[in-house]
């Protein structure tokens with residue numbers, strides 16, 4: 001009988017944040033691919049596009065004119081999935097047909113007035129301004145009485161359902177804790193109650209000691225491919241200090257966080273010499289006016305690409321009905337990302 | 351203040367099978383779409399394709415020749431994500447780094463020798479043979495001592511990661527209960543222990559009484575858009591009688607089940623006059639030699655399309671980090687599907 005090797009043999013890993021398992025099939029990356037190829041993003045966009053509804057000074061579909069902004073710019077989403085209005089609702093309380101109205105606010109946040117710039121190509125100081133805007137929004141939205149959670153995220157690339165290449169993210173703030181956040185909180189809480197320490201602090205300490213899944217780090221943050229990563233090149237930015245939300249960050253931590261966002265997104269672009277698509281987002285303490293010592297600030301990156309700039313991982317039949325499945329080991333992914341240059345491929349060519 | 355209307359106001363619904371909530375934003379289907387369009391599948395495939403590794407008599411990449419099969423044809427996946435081999439493994443038992451080797455068997459099942467035929471275009475009697483093959487495989491695989499669960503599924507269409515248009519599904523059989531199945535079992539069990547009835551039987555009885563989300567039914571099965579559906583046109587085939595797995599089906603039920611597969615997939619194709627992509631799969635009792643009175647046989651269909659044959663719903667940033675979100679109400683989807691013709695659009699044109 002062979003000895004188990006995690007870079008060769010099928011196995012399952014446990015995600016302690018979500019309390020679920022994923023299947024790892026590291027030998028499977030070898031199979032040939034005859035399926036769908038994604039189209040590459042256009043790479044010669046102008047700095048300003050007259051037809052872009054996110055560019056400074058342009059008029060949006062609803063007739064509103066964008067400010068002539070110079071850094072980041074926030075406005076309410078014209079097609080919000082959540083609405084502020086309160087509605088009259090009588091609960092039927094039927095156990096198999098549970099429903100409740102949900103209130104919230106959706107915002108769009110442009111990262112830069114430059115239509116052709118993405119986070120990896122921005123200066124750290126400009127990314128810092130984005131982080132500051134996130135913090136302001138977390139406070140402003142969280143202060144509203146009907147908002148208990150503020151989800152900050154970015155969909156980058158058309159393959160991630162992003163309908164406009166202008167660099168931007170979104171914020172969905174709402175009354176309830178969304179499912180993934182509630183699960184994470186439950187597991188962080190159970191660990192905290194048991195150990196009186198932060199799950200992610202303990203986790204990160206062990207990751208930093210081993211180094212095997214660390215991609216890059218500075219004094220205040222580290223980027224790791226989680227032991228339980230689902231997407232081929234999934235990563236997490238975790239703060240070295242235990243704090244719950246973006247408003248607890250010091251000035252030095254804000255800079256360090258911006259540096260890590262730049263570092264990982266540059267490596268992503270360098271992986272396949274393409275503007276690397278992903279969905280990313282921050283998980284942090286709710287704004288529900290309750291103390292949350294269990295929360296530990298972190299940011300997830302979920303990128304779909306697997307083999308090349310045009311071949312993604314499909315999370316489909318088995319993954320939807322059974323469980324998430326990956327085709328290369330997290331350790332292999334971390335090594336590949338770690339060894340990539342820290343300078344953006346476009347810069348090098350200049 | 352307005353009275354709540356589930357076809358207009360944002361709300362959350364509870365999925366009792368997975369114990370999680372989803373966000374419904376029925377007003378949001380109105381937003382314009384400027385994002386990615388999918389490519390339409392080719393629609394003039396020959397009945398036999400020399401280059402297809404699933405067609406009868408053809409040789410696969412590994413040199414093995416397919417049988418000259420006439421109905422369905424099963425073989426072991428040449429690029430299995432799970433392997434049969436047992437490996438030596440010493441558990442480290444570290445709570446934040448849990449891992450265990452996993453054994454299993456992956457199979458491919460061709461539905462028909464005809465390269466250009468999909469389930470909605472097959473005769474009910476031929477779909478019945480596919481159902482019988484599923485039952486045989488469930489027994490054969492489930493009888494192996496290291497197999498405790500048999501996941502039967504289909505990825506249809508390149509947008510669902512399917513790399514070959516020849517009509518086929520897959521079976522992944524393995525030692526552990528996959529995450530989604532384990533969750534479902536836990537919730538079915540809790541309900542059964544409390545009420546001494548099947549959750550899905552009680553649910554279906556109420557659905558059939560209201561009719562609002564029923565798409566089509568016969569004596570033995572019904573197709574509903576679940577109250578908690580995530581994908582725009584998600585459906586479930588649920589057996590009217592309470593039984594746990596495919597081997598408990600009577601001959602009449604086998605026919606009735608094949609009829610329902612045909613009925614829903616025909617409606618799907620008729621929705622946008624296209625070969626409608628989806629991932630589907632059966633959830634049923636494990637083969638772990640333990641009694642499972644809580645299980646209730648059902649089949650899920652998760653189709654990605656939202657607005658047209660080329661515009662899908664993206665489950666991305668908010669959905670990955672927050673919770674699943676849908677843009678039209680399940681009741682609206684059910685009505686649209688219910689009112690579609692029961693005859694395949696290609697047949698009508700002949």
Ligand SMILES: O=P(O)(O)O[C@H]1O[C@H](CO)[C@@H](O)[C@H](O)[C@H]1O
Nearest residue numbers: 313314316317318319511512513
């Ligand atoms: O097995 P296939 O058809 O090659 O692959 C497809 O289905 C699998 C099971 O859902 C997925 O893991 C793959 O990502 C997908 O491309």
Ligand SMILES: O=P(O)(O)O[C@H]1O[C@H](CO)[C@@H](O)[C@H](O)[C@H]1O
Nearest residue numbers: 161162163663664666667668669
């Ligand atoms: O808001 P957008 O960019 O129009 O839309 C995109 O992100 C949303 C939030 O993740 C998703 O619900 C949509 O399916 C996706 O296309």
